[in-house]
Amino acid sequence: MEAILEVQDLHVRYGKVEAVHGVSLSVAPGQIVSVIGPNGAGKSTTLNAIMGTMDGTASSSGIVRFLCEDIGPMPVEERVRRGMCLVPETRELFSSMSVLDNLRLGAWPRRRAGDRNCMDQLETVYRLFPRLEERAQQDAGTLSGGERQMLALGRALMAKPKLLMLDEPSLGLAPLIVREIFHVVSRLRSTGVAILLIEQNARAALQVSDHGYVLETGNVALHGPAQELAGNRRVIDTYLGLGRQAAA
CATH class of the missing domain: 3.40.50.300 (P-loop containing nucleotide triphosphate hydrolases)
Structure with missing residues (x-):
């Protein structure tokens, strides 16, 4: 291949x-x-x-x-x-913006390119990370470390890389969150x-x-x-x- x-x-x-x-x-x-x-x-x-x-x-x-x-x-x-899409180790989230707005920013390159369906990955992201849907209106800066990593991954997936x-x-x-993150990485295959x-x-x-x-x-x-x-x-x-x- x-x-x-x-x-x-x-x-x-x-x-x-x-x-x-x-x-x-x-x-x-x-x-x-x-x-x-x-x-x-x-x-x-x-x-x-x-x-x-x-x-x-x-x-x-x-x-x-x-x-x-x-x-x-x-x-x-x-x-x-x-x-191509990179999720850096620093995550680079916009802490004062909501979870949903951070996800919308992930879709921005598609929107700028004229893709009218640029938000079509939101349901997939919420399915992979249910906690992001629960905290959609919460500021990203108030999330736990694991939730911030989930948001960084979700934002990248919004670009449909x-x-x-x-x-x-x-x-x-924490080890429990690490297992959850790698489980999602495996599912992305x-x-x-x-x-x-x-x-x-x-x-x-x-x-x-x-x-x-x-x-x-x-x-x-x-x-x-x-x-x-x-x-x-x-x-x-x-x-x-x-x-x-x-x-x-």
């Missing part, structure tokens, strides 16, 4: 310091691909380079193709228009959206993924089917926290 996203030999520099060293990865339509690794491995930097959201101190080289087209020269707005990129969706959340998942919680990420990449110090150290990585001794010892118990 032809990749919806293909990254080849991606390098990212901050001044003279190279943070990402020749990363290559791909995501097929309807596939969930995870990138796991420790803090400082270059996971979020890779994601921001793909989305074109790096700050002014960074520069990148390599090829990023989306829907078989080189999007390297394209601004963020054009990447969004073509069907072809590729959804998630940066550390479990960050700072049935909608046909492709997902690139950046995550430190290797166990949860590999459980919902089709394919995985292990990023260490800016390099792809391992990659393969998620189930194979979950059974890899190096991944078990380093990232799954099982150690000698798993070996026994």
